[in-house]
Amino acid sequence: xxxxxxVLPADVNINLAEPTSFERNTVSLDAMPRGILARVVAVxxxxxxxxxxxEMGILPGAPVRVVRQAPxxxxxxxxxxxxxxxxxxxxxxxxxxxxxxx
Amino acid sequence: MSTVxxxxxxxxxxxxxxAAHLTRPLxxxxxxxxxxxxxxxxxxxxxLRQKVANYPGVTVxxxxxLWMLSPDEQPARLIDLPGLYSLDATSIDEQIARxxxxxxxxxxxxxxxxxxxxxxxxxxxxxxxVTQLIEAGRPxxxxxxxxxxxxxxxxxxxxxxxxxxxxxxxVAVVAKQRRGLNxxxxxxxxxxxxxxxxxxxxxSEEMEEELxxxxxxxxxxxxxxxRDLYSEDFPAEAxxxxxxxxxxxxxxxxxxxxxxxxxxxxxxxxxxVVAEAVCKNCGEERPSITDRIDALVTHRFFGPLILAVVMxxxxxxxxxxxxxxMNLIDKGFGSLGDIIRxxxxxxxxxxxxxxxxxxxxxxxxxxxxxxxLLFFFISLLEDSGYMARAAxxxxxxxxxxxxxxxxxxxxxxxxxxxIPGIMATRTIENPKDRFxxxxxxxxxxxxxxxxVYTLMIAAFxxxxxxxxxxxxGALIILAMYLLGISVAIVVAWILKHTILKAPPPPxxxxxxxxxxxxxxNIAHTMRTxxxxxxxRAGTVILAISILLxxxxxxxxxxxxxxxxxxxxxxxxxxxxxxxxxxxxxxQENSSESASASETSEQIQNSFAGRLxxxxxxxxxxxxxxxxxxxxxxxxxxARETLVSTFxxxxxxxxxxxxxxxxxIDAVRxxxxxxxxxxxxxxxxxxxxVFFVLACQCMSTVAIVRRETNSWRWxxxxxxxxxxxxxxxxxxxxxxxxxxxxx
Numbered sequence: 001x002x003x004x005x006x007v008l009p010a011d012v013n014i015n016l017a018e019p020t021s022f023e024r025n026t027v028s029l030d031a032m033p034r035g036i037l038a039r040v041v042a043v044x045x046x047x048x049x050x051x052x053x054x055e056m057g058i059l060p061g062a063p064v065r066v067v068r069q070a071p072x073x074x075x076x077x078x079x080x081x082x083x084x085x086x087x088x089x090x091x092x093x094x095x096x097x098x099x100x101x102x
Numbered sequence: 103m104s105t106v107x108x109x110x111x112x113x114x115x116x117x118x119x120x121a122a123h124l125t126r127p128l129x130x131x132x133x134x135x136x137x138x139x140x141x142x143x144x145x146x147x148x149x150l151r152q153k154v155a156n157y158p159g160v161t162v163x164x165x166x167x168l169w170m171l172s173p174d175e176q177p178a179r180l181i182d183l184p185g186l187y188s189l190d191a192t193s194i195d196e197q198i199a200r201x202x203x204x205x206x207x208x209x210x211x212x213x214x215x216x217x218x219x220x221x222x223x224x225x226x227x228x229x230x231x232v233t234q235l236i237e238a239g240r241p242x243x244x245x246x247x248x249x250x251x252x253x254x255x256x257x258x259x260x261x262x263x264x265x266x267x268x269x270x271x272x273v274a275v276v277a278k279q280r281r282g283l284n285x286x287x288x289x290x291x292x293x294x295x296x297x298x299x300x301x302x303x304x305x306s307e308e309m310e311e312e313l314x315x316x317x318x319x320x321x322x323x324x325x326x327x328x329r330d331l332y333s334e335d336f337p338a339e340a341x342x343x344x345x346x347x348x349x350x351x352x353x354x355x356x357x358x359x360x361x362x363x364x365x366x367x368x369x370x371x372x373x374x375v376v377a378e379a380v381c382k383n384c385g386e387e388r389p390s391i392t393d394r395i396d397a398l399v400t401h402r403f404f405g406p407l408i409l410a411v412v413m414x415x416x417x418x419x420x421x422x423x424x425x426x427x428m429n430l431i432d433k434g435f436g437s438l439g440d441i442i443r444x445x446x447x448x449x450x451x452x453x454x455x456x457x458x459x460x461x462x463x464x465x466x467x468x469x470x471x472x473x474x475l476l477f478f479f480i481s482l483l484e485d486s487g488y489m490a491r492a493a494x495x496x497x498x499x500x501x502x503x504x505x506x507x508x509x510x511x512x513x514x515x516x517x518x519x520x521i522p523g524i525m526a527t528r529t530i531e532n533p534k535d536r537f538x539x540x541x542x543x544x545x546x547x548x549x550x551x552x553x554v555y556t557l558m559i560a561a562f563x564x565x566x567x568x569x570x571x572x573x574x575g576a577l578i579i580l581a582m583y584l585l586g587i588s589v590a591i592v593v594a595w596i597l598k599h600t601i602l603k604a605p606p607p608p609x610x611x612x613x614x615x616x617x618x619x620x621x622x623n624i625a626h627t628m629r630t631x632x633x634x635x636x637x638r639a640g641t642v643i644l645a646i647s648i649l650l651x652x653x654x655x656x657x658x659x660x661x662x663x664x665x666x667x668x669x670x671x672x673x674x675x676x677x678x679x680x681x682x683x684x685x686x687x688x689q690e691n692s693s694e695s696a697s698a699s700e701t702s703e704q705i706q707n708s709f710a711g712r713l714x715x716x717x718x719x720x721x722x723x724x725x726x727x728x729x730x731x732x733x734x735x736x737x738x739x740a741r742e743t744l745v746s747t748f749x750x751x752x753x754x755x756x757x758x759x760x761x762x763x764x765x766i767d768a769v770r771x772x773x774x775x776x777x778x779x780x781x782x783x784x785x786x787x788x789x790x791v792f793f794v795l796a797c798q799c800m801s802t803v804a805i806v807r808r809e810t811n812s813w814r815w816x817x818x819x820x821x822x823x824x825x826x827x828x829x830x831x832x833x834x835x836x837x838x839x840x841x842x843x844x
Contacts (some may be wrong), residue, residue: 037578046358048334049191049608054365055188057227062369067393071402072498075507075609081226084396084613085492087499089325 002048015067027101030092032066038097040064045094053091064097116125128178129211130169133203133235134219135228136185137487139247140621144182145220146277147286151177152626164210165630171287178290181213186509188229189234190334194208204238214243214294217286222252222259222274223615225380226372229268229730233301233368236270237325237567241298243289244272249687251615252277257380262462265802269299278620303371305363312349320345332364360807392487392615399491409495411774412488413514435464462647463640465746469519472549473635474628476518480511480526481627485619490611497609503591504598506530506607509539513590517583518545520802522631524809534604538597541819544797545590547583553794555579557745558786561766578790586794589826646739646800653736659703705751710735724792725785726830727774737798738745744793784843787833796827 026041040062043050057080058064067077067084077089134140144152148167165182182194183202191197198207205212216235235242244265247456252259265272271289275282286516301561304310304330318329320342330337330346337343353360398404439456446452483489497507508530516523523543529537547555559575566574614646705711714731721731729751745765752768772780797803797820806816 042359043362046361048190049360049610051190051365052188052192052608053612054613055190055230055363059232059362059366059368059369061635067401068396070400070494070498071405074498074501075494076609077396077400077494077613082614083224083225083227084392086497086507086609086611086613087488088497088606088609088754090606 007057026096027098028093029064029078029087029095029097030089032099034040034068037063037065037100037102041093041096041098050094051092053087053095056085057083058095064095064101067102113724119551127290128171128214128247130178130179130290131183131216132219133199133216133231134185134245134247135187135221135224135231137612138185138221138224138228140219141180141187142620143217143245143247143275144180145622146280146283148180148227149444152182152630153484157366171291175291178508181210183191184229188231189238193529194533195528203235203240214241215478216240217245217290218242219245219247222246222253223257224248225259225376226369229372229375230320230368232268232270233371233692236268236299236301238329239298239300239325241293241296242270243286244268244270245286246272246274248279249274249721250276250279260381262267264375266758267375267378267825269301274457278622291574301528303367303468305367309360309363312353316349319732328364330360349435351431360661363737395616396491400490400494405491406497409492412483412492416476419475419479420586424475426469428468429472431468432464435460438464453655454648457649457655458651459644461746462650463644465647465740465742468738470632471637472518473522474632476515476522477628477631480515480622481624483621485617486621487614487616490613491609494613501606503594504535505539505594505608506532507611509535509611510716512539513543513546516543516548518546519550520544520546520799520806524802524805527809531824532604532607534598534602535607538594538602539813541597542594544799544802544819544838545586545593545795547586547794548741548799551582551740551801553742553745553792555582555790557748557765557769561769561781578787582790582794585791585830589795589830593822593826618726620801650710650736650739652710653713654705655710657707659707693771702755703722705732723836724828725782725835727780730785731771731791734792734798737793739794739798741793763813779800782844784835784838785837788831791833791834792827794827795823795830796822 004027012036019042029038040058040060043058043069044052051055062081065079067079073089075086076083076092078087078092132140132144133744144165144167147169151169152165152167167180167182169180170177173427181202183199186196186199189203190199201207202210202213217810218235220232224664232242232244245258246261246264249259259274261272269294271283272461273286273289275645277283287352305313310324313324313327313331315333317324321327330342331349335344356475370774399408411602439460442456442460444453446455472749480489483492493507493510496510500507500509509527511528512523512530513524515526520543521548524540526542527536527539528541555578562580563574568574568577584702612762652748710732711728713735714728716733718726718728721727721734726734731743732751733747736747748769749765754771768777774780803816803820806819807813810816
């Protein structure tokens with residue numbers, strides 16, 4: 001219990017607005033075709049919904065894949081961090097992603 | 103007295119915390135994400151030594167049990183908290199869990215140890231809660247669940263490495279096989295006296311400076327400042343509130359996403375822990391069997407079809423399989439009443455016992471089999487993971503009226519009984535969405551309305567057919583269900599656009615992997631539900647039954663009193679509300695027929711009779727007379743009382759139920775003072791419409807009072823539903839007459 005982990009050293013500055021090389025091909029998650037592996041670039045918006053999306057693991061860098069849509073086209077089912085989540089398109093629009101290479 | 107209170111208060115306790123551990127039983131809280139195997143673990147640890155209570159002031163249930171840590175020690179109190187994803191709560195369930203975990207719950211001491219269940223097949227998201235609890239300095243132990251499933255999907259987890267990386271004890275458990283439970287007991291006992299784990303990861307320079315400044319100005323520590331700064335709410339104290347408001351405003355100006363930093367820091371830390379402890383050879387894939395089931399179950403065409411079949415099977419089972427035990431319970435209470443009457447001297451006390459207590463409580467307890475079956479299916483669907491898919495399929499439709507996909511299941515359950523349905527709305531995060539769902543739940547035609555529909559159809563529509571195959575009765579029942587649903591949709595839409603106006607609720611819904619339902623969990627759920635239901639029958643419903651009995655019995659018409667009362671009693675017992683009782687009418691006892699007219703007189707002069715005649719002018723436009731008025735009044739306690747009240751009012755023999763020829767004949771032959779028939783098919787239809795729309799159920803009112811924590815909502819609900827019922831019946835009756843029906 002004494003082993004304290006300093007994973008995020010104080011000098012690492014997390015740049016929250018960091019689309020970097022992805023910038024060109026970013027789309028919102030709801031526009032992503034089914035089955036293509038992508039990475040989260042950013043979660044826009046604020047408040048409880050954006051926070052909950054991020055708490056559920058939808059954070060910049062996380063791999064994400066649209067699995068299918070519900071029979072009426074909304075909500076969509078996504079795979080994030082090896083589990084599945086249902087989101088409405090409205091919420092999916094706030095998530096920017098980029099298709100992963102390979 | 104005051105010293106005792108002081109001693110019991112949390113602050114006094116924390117001073118003598120260390121010493122207290124030796125004498126006081128441990129309080130252990132069980133927390134974790136939904137679907138992380140928490141309930142299975144709780145059941146495995148406590149067995150049958152558990153009870154369910156409510157947290158004071160709110161309706162979230164508190165499950166608590168005794169856990170034998172070791173044979174020679176005092177058992178620990180184990181508290182099963184509602185599942186939560188994060189300490190930043192979004193629903194009442196999550197708020198309660200958070201308050202207990204952070205030691206803020208008024209009703210409960212801060213737990214000595216917190217066991218956090220972590221799903222091994224979904225480590226990263228499950229560990230998020232762990233990081234928050236570490237930050238809060240809580241004494242935690244991680245119980246790693248689903249390791250058997252993780253192993254099957256070729257994920258190897260090094261428990262020791264994980265414990266070292268987390269700085270928290272980790273025990274792998276498989277509840278079903280009782281693997282790791284003893285070790286968990288040892289680790290928890292030890293953790294109770296060790297210092298809680300700490301995290302020393304830090305935020306960026308600027309943020310640390312902000313926190314340090316806040317801490318030196320208004321806060322006691324950096325951690326407290328951090329908690330308040332990143333919370334969704336503002337602190338209660340004015341000084342802190344101002345400081346936090348200032349800092350948040352400044353941060354938002356430079357970077358609107360500033361609040362994301364700790365979330366990202368936590369997940370980055372989790373990723374390093376997972377990288378260290380887990381050897382994975384499958385990338386993003388879930389066990390493919392879930393994918394294959396999902397492909398079918400959420401298929402564009404087959405998905406809705408399967409959902410319809412599932413609903414059909416559930417209802418069919420609830421309505422048909424429950425018949426046998428319901429008849430047995432009904433007969434049991436009937437004979438109990440007979441035995442008491444045979445062995446006790448005739449008199450008021452015996453009447454009260456038999457007519458009031460036994461008939462009333464028995465009439466409600468007959469629903470126990472239906473409620474048990476309903477909860478069997480609900481927990482089966484929930485445990486297997488199908489429930490989330492149903493919400494996924496239905497969300498778009500539900501949203502059209504402004505409701506949440508999660509409202510689908512509560513509304514579906516309300517077709518059996520609104521009470522479990524209303525209780526099931528707790529998973530809906532936004533209170534406005536939740537209240538809107540609660541307000542329309544009673545429109546779903548529940549099982550208690552069936553006896554009424556059955557009687558009306560048997561009396562006036564039996565034997566008729568459409569096109570030679572479709573029975574008119576079945577079509578009418580279907581129409582009643584559809585009427586309830588349509589009105590519910592309209593009301594929901596109106597509520598969501600007026601007093602409960604809110605933007606469409608977000609849907610962030612986990613679709614857990616399909617799992618074989620744990621039968622032990624289901625059995626536990628059914629047992630607790632039955633317990634709670636029986637308890638309610640013994641309190642609220644008992645009181646109402648006695649009141650109703652008194653209203654029908656007083657003031658007394660004194661001729662041939664005892665015979666008269668006996669007859670009422672026999673009828674009430676046998677008619678206590680078995681909705682599907684199919685027994686046929688026995689041969690009538692001569693003394694009972696003889697006393698029939700006195701019974702009628704008694705009813706007419708009783709308070710209930712006077713009340714019936716008092717409201718007659720108001721209900722005449724709906725086609726109802728005063729006898730039906732008595733039925734309406736008594737059915738506000740519970741809908742199914744209508745049938746038993748009618749058999750008293752219409753002097754039917756002892757075995758009259760909604761299928762009994764005598765009650766049906768009595769209803770058909772009832773006359774108004776002018777000699778015209780009291781009942782016509784149109785009156786029957788009007789009566790059914792009234793029952794679809796009116797909120798005639800004391801238990802529903804009581805549960806809404808509890809769930810919304812105010813009298814405003816239940817009173818509003820009874821009021822507006824009564825208005826709708828009146829309008830609906832009025833339109834049916836007067837409209838029907840205009841169209842030339844009688």
